[in-house]
Amino acid sequence: MLANYQEKLEEIKSEIIxxxxxxxxxxxxxxxxxxxxxEKVFVDAKSYIKNVSNIIKDIDNNIITTLALHSPEAKDLxxxxxxxxxxxxxxxxSANTRNFIKGFTxxxxxxxxxxxxxxxxxxxxxxxxxxKYSVDMLSIDCxxxxxxxxxxxxxxxxxxxxxxxxxxxxxxxQNPKDSDFNRFHKVLVVLRRSEKVAxxxxxxxxxLLYANNGGEIHRV
Numbered sequence: 114m115l116a117n118y119q120e121k122l123e124e125i126k127s128e129i130i131x132x133x134x135x136x137x138x139x140x141x142x143x144x145x146x147x148x149x150x151x152e153k154v155f156v157d158a159k160s161y162i163k164n165v166s167n168i169i170k171d172i173d174n175n176i177i178t179t180l181a182l183h184s185p186e187a188k189d190l191x192x193x194x195x196x197x198x199x200x201x202x203x204x205x206x207s208a209n210t211r212n213f214i215k216g217f218t219x220x221x222x223x224x225x226x227x228x229x230x231x232x233x234x235x236x237x238x239x240x241x242x243x244x245k246y247s248v249d250m251l252s253i254d255c256x257x258x259x260x261x262x263x264x265x266x267x268x269x270x271x272x273x274x275x276x277x278x279x280x281x282x283x284x285x286x287q288n289p290k291d292s293d294f295n296r297f298h299k300v301l302v303v304l305r306r307s308e309k310v311a312x313x314x315x316x317x318x319x320x321l322l323y324a325n326n327g328g329e330i331h332r333v
Contacts, residue, residue: 118183125179125196126251128172132203133248133317135161139210140241140310146214147234150221155214162207169200176200188324195324199317206244206313213306220303223296228283233304236276240307242269243314250321259325266318273311280304 139161146154176197185193217224224233246265253259284297 121179125172125175129196129199130248130251132165132168133251136203136206136210137244137248140244144234144237144241147229147237152218155218159211159214162210165207166204169204172200173197192324195320199320202313202316206310209306209309213303216303216306220300224300228280232276232280232283236273237307239269239272239276240311243311247314247318250318256326259322263318263322266315270311270315273308277304277308
């Protein structure tokens with residue numbers, strides 16, 4: 114039974130890594146799309162997070178079935194429960210990524226090129242780093258390496274927060290008139306999606322730190 118349980122565990126982990134890798138690729142392509150407001154690149158990015166909800170539903174069912182059949186204890190139980198929560202975070206991150214792509218495709222022409230170059234692209238790159246390090250944690254078993262990778266996610270996520278605040282400040286420095294305020298607000302709402310994806314990566318990293326190292330879950 115132990116061998117069968119380990120096989121199921123590896124299968125579930127592999128499926129989660131596949132979704133995380135697709136999310137990472139989508140957000141990497143967004144960086145490229147931002148450079149020239151390239152709609153084709155944005156469309157390509159969406160293809161990497163296609164049908165995520167159905168895939169995650171299957172993974173969740175697999176996790177619940179495995180828990181019911183094998184009743185894992187201690188670290189194994191923490192891992193399975195964490196995976197069940199991680200799939201929800203991946204679903205939310207994928208939704209935010211999709212909404213970012215949709216919103217930015219519509220608002221791209223309304224965003225100052227300097228804002229994109231100086232703030233939006235660096236913020237998206239930090240989001241990519243947060244996703245990358247959180248996905249990397251799925252393949253790490255060493256306690257120290259897990260903590261080190263988690264620390265990198267924290268740094269990347271904090272950077273996205275800082276850059277978003279800079280974007281807000283820079284936009285409001287332009288002293289928008291009432292007629293422009295709605296447009297500025299839409300741009301901020303769209304860019305906020307990138308920051309939210311980094312938040313979800315932070316949640317995933319916290320869950321994986323808990324799964325591997327125990328202690329309390331770092332909530333975002």
